[in-house]
Amino acid sequence: MTTLNYLQGYSPQLLAQIDTLIAENRLRAALEKRYPQIHDIRSDKALYDYTIALKNRYLKKSQPLNKVLYDDKITLKKQALGLHSYIAKNHGGKTKSKNEIRISSKLRYVPEPLLRMVVVHELAHLKEKDHNKAFYQLCCHMEGDYHQLEFDLRLWLTMLELEAQA
Template sequence: MSAPLKYLSAYSPELQQQARGLLDGGRLAPWLLARHPQPHGKRNDSALYAHVEGLRQTHMRQTPRLDRVCFDSKLHVVQHALGLHTRVSRVQGNKLKAAREIRIGSVFRDAPLAFLDMIAVHELAHLREREHDKAFYRLCQHMLPDYHQLELELRLYLIHLERGRERLWAASDLPA
């Protein structure tokens, strides 16, 4: 029996079998590259912040501005997460100051824009909905209509990486 596909454990056995066929046949990487030929090009934290803040402005104007958005090299390894949102409240004098930040795993620095958007939308949705319930996923789909398809493709990419395969996109793949 083959090793379980941990990133697809919640999906149907039929879908897992299709994914295993792509993996075992060496067709997963070409399939992902055909669907997403280029990386996003957001190389630093300020470009990432501008992009995620733009998504927030477009879809969630009523939520407060983010204080920080950054790539985090420890995130995927330590927390087993793709992205992380935090709200920190601090007392400063007689005021309570709240800081909101989103951290995205640095493995996605060279991913396609669709994957970056999927993670950003997921973390932005947590600003309004804390739990992964129906309201949360409705909000994700409102911001990114193909959210569920992109989540599946991102999970397939993580399986590709977990199997010791190389990253599919690199900064050198960006158009000149």
């Protein structure tokens, strides 16, 4: 069985099915059939605009975002796909806060639904800091197919890792 770093925690039966797809060299074809196009959101500005549009649709009353960008320093090896940060600074008796979202640069070349899932995940952290039931309910509110997209992104990353090793 292949080492499936991004798929740890899934059932042995599901992992066996994925291993069969890999052994038969059919994983890429299966994913490309489901997601035939890669998104064209390449620049930080385009990513910011994309993220703000989602935020304005679902989280109008949440805290503002100061920065959204692709980040080359986020390594997928640690299985982080994006990072959110909330920075509060006290200056002269006034507290200034900044919310930032950083998305792994590796996600510049994935299908749009998979990028959307990561953006939704990071946006959900504006309201829910922890990965709890309320957090995942919010993710599913913003993206009804959230859990399937997360799984498919994990498959996509597995495919890319295997191809890089070949």
